[in-house]
């Protein structure tokens with residue numbers, strides 16, 4: 001199902017949390033909404049769910065205006081950060097619950113629950129109480145319960161945030177697989193840019209009440225449309241220096257820490273701090289009075305002077321990519 005956001009506006013008190021958000025989310029797309037805390041991601045998701053009403057704008061699902069429909073009339077699956085399972089029930093009964101509420105037949109329920117449990121790899125624990133399974137398993141039960149109704153679209157609000165770092169990486173891969181198998185339209189909210197880049201078909205960066213950029217992950221990383229996006233995406237922000245420092249006739253030059261070749265070239269900087277990540281080192285340096293971070297495979301120490309050249313860069317003017 002396609003989900004169309006049309007000029008959505010939401011105001012709380014005197015704060016315009018959403019200030020005209022528009023985008024068409026395609027059927028079967030894994031669409032990630034990314035932004036720092038407090039930018040209105042959850043508000044946007046709640047509007048899509050029908051829990052909150054927009055002050056202006058519309059939500060169109062497969063051509064039908066659902067803006068004024070309550071959640072139960074939208075056939076939408078929701079998985080939130082603080083999913084609540086029914087603690088006194090088994091895994092099976094938790095997953096079956098929404099189907100029972102709909103009055104489906106016992107045999108049908110059984111079939112559907114077993115199918116979705118297989119998809120999520122929790123068939124073995126169906127008859128355990130949810131209080132007797134791990135956090136990661138509980139997370140899957142919550143996802144299973146949300147998807148068992150075969151909804152039109154899926155809304156996920158940081159559903160992996162309760163897992164530890166390693167489990168999260170595994171769970172991401174699984175979620176992507178499930179989405180492909182279901183051919184579902186997944187709309188996923190996170191503040192974690194790594195998560196966004198690894199999961200999404202397209203990422204929408206929410207900033208100042210608008211989608212500042214909607215792009216495929218690689219394009220978002222390589223061609224950020226604004227300086228704000230360039231600094232928000234990446235383990236380290238993109239470096240910015242005035243164009244004239246490099247002899248370029250443009251206001252600012254932006255380059256990522258890895259868009260350099262260290263040990264050659266005619267630029268020189270001095271190392272102020274070193275941050276090791278795996279096999280590589282981020283060298284936090286000063287060049288002609290400007291702070292730059294560059295990635296190096298070689299070992300350098302604080303105080304070293306190093307030569308480098310920039311292998312690719314982007315031009316920016318007034319905070320916008322100039323192309």
Ligand SMILES: Nc1ncnc2c1ncn2[C@@H]1O[C@H](COP(=O)(O)OP(=O)(O)OP(=O)(O)O)[C@@H](O)[C@H]1O
Pocket residue numbers: 012013017035036037038039040041042043044191
């Ligand atoms: N019901 C409400 N009443 C008043 N203000 C609200 C309400 N819900 C959210 N806000 C405010 O709207 C802004 C956006 O909140 P929202 O939860 O949507 O952000 P978020 O991007 O999801 O952040 P986080 O990642 O921290 O959850 C915040 O400033 C928040 O305080």
